[in-house]
Amino acid sequence: MAKLRFPSPESPAATAAVFALSLGGGWLLSGTSLAGAASFGDISLSGALSLPNSAAVLAGALIRCVMTGSVGKAMVKLAAMALIVIAKLVTERAESPRCSAVVTGISVILSGAAVSAVMGTLGQRLLFYAFYGTLAGGTALALATVIGSVRQCRVLDLTGKGGCAGAAVLTVYTASLCTVDIHYINIGMILGATITLLAAYFYSQLGGVLCGALTVCGAFLASPEKGALIALLPAAGLLTGYLGKFRPATAAGAFLVMNFFLMILSGFTEDSIYAMLDIFIAAAVFVLTAPLYSDKWIAAGSETLHAMPDIMSARMNFLSDSIGAVRREAEKLGELLEGSEEKPDISGKICHDVCDLCYRKMVCWHTEKEPTSKGFARLAAMSETSREPFPYELSGCLRKDDLVSSLRKFRREEMADRVMALRSSDSRRLLSEQLLLTEEIVRGSGEIAQLRFSGALSKAVGERLSRRGIAPQEVIAGYSQSGRLMIELYFSPNDPPGQAIRVCDLAADELGTHLECTEPVSSGKQIRIRLFEPPRLAIEVYGASSCASGSKENGDTCLSFNDGTGTATVVLSDGMGTGREAAVESRLVVKLFRRLMTGGADCLSAVRLINSVMVTKSREEAFATLDAARFDLDQGRLETVKSGAAPTLILHGGNVMKVSAPTLPIGIYQQSEVSTNSFPIAPGDTVIMFSDGISENEYLFIKELLLKGGDLKNMVDQICGKAPVFAPTFRPDDVTVIGIRVLKNNC
Numbered sequence: 001m002a003k004l005r006f007p008s009p010e011s012p013a014a015t016a017a018v019f020a021l022s023l024g025g026g027w028l029l030s031g032t033s034l035a036g037a038a039s040f041g042d043i044s045l046s047g048a049l050s051l052p053n054s055a056a057v058l059a060g061a062l063i064r065c066v067m068t069g070s071v072g073k074a075m076v077k078l079a080a081m082a083l084i085v086i087a088k089l090v091t092e093r094a095e096s097p098r099c100s101a102v103v104t105g106i107s108v109i110l111s112g113a114a115v116s117a118v119m120g121t122l123g124q125r126l127l128f129y130a131f132y133g134t135l136a137g138g139t140a141l142a143l144a145t146v147i148g149s150v151r152q153c154r155v156l157d158l159t160g161k162g163g164c165a166g167a168a169v170l171t172v173y174t175a176s177l178c179t180v181d182i183h184y185i186n187i188g189m190i191l192g193a194t195i196t197l198l199a200a201y202f203y204s205q206l207g208g209v210l211c212g213a214l215t216v217c218g219a220f221l222a223s224p225e226k227g228a229l230i231a232l233l234p235a236a237g238l239l240t241g242y243l244g245k246f247r248p249a250t251a252a253g254a255f256l257v258m259n260f261f262l263m264i265l266s267g268f269t270e271d272s273i274y275a276m277l278d279i280f281i282a283a284a285v286f287v288l289t290a291p292l293y294s295d296k297w298i299a300a301g302s303e304t305l306h307a308m309p310d311i312m313s314a315r316m317n318f319l320s321d322s323i324g325a326v327r328r329e330a331e332k333l334g335e336l337l338e339g340s341e342e343k344p345d346i347s348g349k350i351c352h353d354v355c356d357l358c359y360r361k362m363v364c365w366h367t368e369k370e371p372t373s374k375g376f377a378r379l380a381a382m383s384e385t386s387r388e389p390f391p392y393e394l395s396g397c398l399r400k401d402d403l404v405s406s407l408r409k410f411r412r413e414e415m416a417d418r419v420m421a422l423r424s425s426d427s428r429r430l431l432s433e434q435l436l437l438t439e440e441i442v443r444g445s446g447e448i449a450q451l452r453f454s455g456a457l458s459k460a461v462g463e464r465l466s467r468r469g470i471a472p473q474e475v476i477a478g479y480s481q482s483g484r485l486m487i488e489l490y491f492s493p494n495d496p497p498g499q500a501i502r503v504c505d506l507a508a509d510e511l512g513t514h515l516e517c518t519e520p521v522s523s524g525k526q527i528r529i530r531l532f533e534p535p536r537l538a539i540e541v542y543g544a545s546s547c548a549s550g551s552k553e554n555g556d557t558c559l560s561f562n563d564g565t566g567t568a569t570v571v572l573s574d575g576m577g578t579g580r581e582a583a584v585e586s587r588l589v590v591k592l593f594r595r596l597m598t599g600g601a602d603c604l605s606a607v608r609l610i611n612s613v614m615v616t617k618s619r620e621e622a623f624a625t626l627d628a629a630r631f632d633l634d635q636g637r638l639e640t641v642k643s644g645a646a647p648t649l650i651l652h653g654g655n656v657m658k659v660s661a662p663t664l665p666i667g668i669y670q671q672s673e674v675s676t677n678s679f680p681i682a683p684g685d686t687v688i689m690f691s692d693g694i695s696e697n698e699y700l701f702i703k704e705l706l707l708k709g710g711d712l713k714n715m716v717d718q719i720c721g722k723a724p725v726f727a728p729t730f731r732p733d734d735v736t737v738i739g740i741r742v743l744k745n746n747c
Helices: 012-029 041-048 051-068 075-090 097-119 122-153 161-177 187-222 224-229 233-243 248-266 270-292 302-339 346-353 361-367 369-381 400-444 455-467 500-511 579-599 603-616 696-708 712-721
Strands: 474-479 485-491 527-532 537-546 556-562 567-574 626-632 637-643 648-652 655-659 675-680 686-690 735-744
Touching (some): 012 041, 012 051, 012 161, 041 075, 041 122, 051 075, 075 097, 075 122, 122 161, 161 187, 187 224, 187 233, 187 248, 224 270, 233 248, 248 270, 455 474, 455 485, 455 500, 500 527, 537 556, 537 567, 537 712, 556 579, 556 735, 567 579, 567 686, 579 603, 579 626, 603 626, 603 637, 626 686, 648 675, 648 696, 655 675, 655 696, 686 696, 686 712, 712 735
Antiparallel strands (some): 485 527, 537 735, 567 626, 626 637, 637 675, 648 655, 648 686
16 A cells, blocks of 8 residues: 655745745735635635745745735735735744734734725725634634644644534635636535545545535535535535545546436536536546545544444453563462572481580480480470470480470571561462552543554454465554654464564554564563564664673573563663572563563653562562663653663763763662663763662763764773773673664655
8 A cells, every 4th residue: 555755844845845845835816706705715825834834825825916916906915915924924823823823813914904005995804804804813723723733743633623623624725625616626516526436435425424524515606606516515425435445546437427317307408517626536536645644644544443342342351461471470479489598407406406515415316216206306396385285205315405495596587587578478379469469440441542543554454364374363554753664563372473573564554654563562462463563763782791700600681672652671780699599580581671661651651660570580689780772763862771780971962961860779679769860862872871880980981982972882892891901800790881872764
């Protein structure tokens, strides 16, 4: 499927194109009329546009008036547009929709009053210009609202007040253009009929009726004769709305036939021939433009509202399952650690405390070993320890009081250990209950979707994959807030999709666009793959590491991943100490962080859940740092997330920033400490992350490397290799350095 592409609003080509269109719009609309009076379409257009384009509308209208010799007749309109340009030149507030409406209305009233005063007809015309200015201001507000939605969200929002604004704009400008005839061809009728056919084809009966009625209303405002010619256009739009599943050419042919018969029923005249010619041209334009149409640029609302429950159900269920998987892993880990604890040897403990100091030890534990062992076993099994009764095997013991005292002390220590074990077990149970509660809350809750759903794309991708033997349980396709295409595919773990790249290629071929994909993510009950159009930016990541002296394994763990929503994440964790035990802790932190983030959890909630797991996973002290850099590749923002991590150095705009956070690592306290910061990023920026193995003495060297620039791999290798030089007396520790460079995505 072909796709419309608009140049970037910041590009010179886009600026020149909009300026030229504004100039042409001013020239064309200056000669139109509305309900027997001069149309205010050019004035409203000037009021709704930004300063340069507003001036272009004025210039186009002035050129038209000079060419036709109608400067005097159009003096009020020209003066009003001049006042609008002056207001926009003086204050930026005149660019907002409401201010544009006020400025437009006041400009029309002032210019009309001034011209009427000069001509001596102020009393007669003032009320008319007040009404005229109000209509012009209202149209400017509607047009500015429509333009604002396209400029900010890159989508024509026809939901809510956006739909009301679009209806007003269509009616006014169709009415104005209906007075423009070029060799018996009416531009307004062609525009209205084309929009009616497009709405009927892509938005079914409701779209055809609504746009047809607005077009007829505009035609009647232009002249009753033109309105009567297409009075039954809404009926043709209604009937054409049932043909949305056919080819565009079939729908266009049916639209022509319906209009022809409806005109015959309403009374066919000579003017009806020219009206049919306009509708024929509109049908031809529709056939040419229908393949280029994409709901990426238009939000009609109804389909999105109907699909919202399904979208939120799929997302919330996936996140809930991900949290459940974390809970089950924590429970299994706690059971393994609890089962590995050794039971204390009571006899050995008492013997060490008492018998080692007795001169009869050799007799008791060698000559009379069997009765002595039985006596100690019976002593340990007694509910109350005292001299009377006392095991008869130990009746000859010379240190009965010491035995009783030592056993009581041991019982107190054992009781304390049991209390601690119970507390730890209670904490684990509490954590499990909290995670289970979180699952239930997430599953039953929802939030405003960040994806504008497209039913047509979802259906097309699902059918294409089904034909190739790939059967996703759910397909959710739509557009992000930045206008990028995103597709979420959910599969059963019993029927995995195979290679994600093959699924991505099939969807890309179906939609005729370039797509990338994430790695499959499992929630335990479903497997999800995200396909997406590449964002505006990309990152290059390179890492280097070295083990501490005497260690065979690096205790640091790093990972980079893309969640498919336009956010790339690089995470680094430094486990407590060095070696294998530190590596286990850091891997657990990174693994859980990735699972929660790709599952849909927000960053702070993910860190808090991981901290709970680390605190309660065992009785032994275990903690690890967490250092994450999250890159918003659409908006150009970097968010740093730190818990006990080393500083991060960022090169942006020729300056080097040091980002540090006085927080504790994950797993020390029940309440996690998280520090977040946000910074703008641009192509060419470089970020250096490292573990505690890098001494502060090396920061100046790293800063010099960043300012010097050059190859990212060489820079990271130098930082890692110089770590022992800058910290010769520093406590040996694992070293990990990660370099990240922001690039402009050329895909």
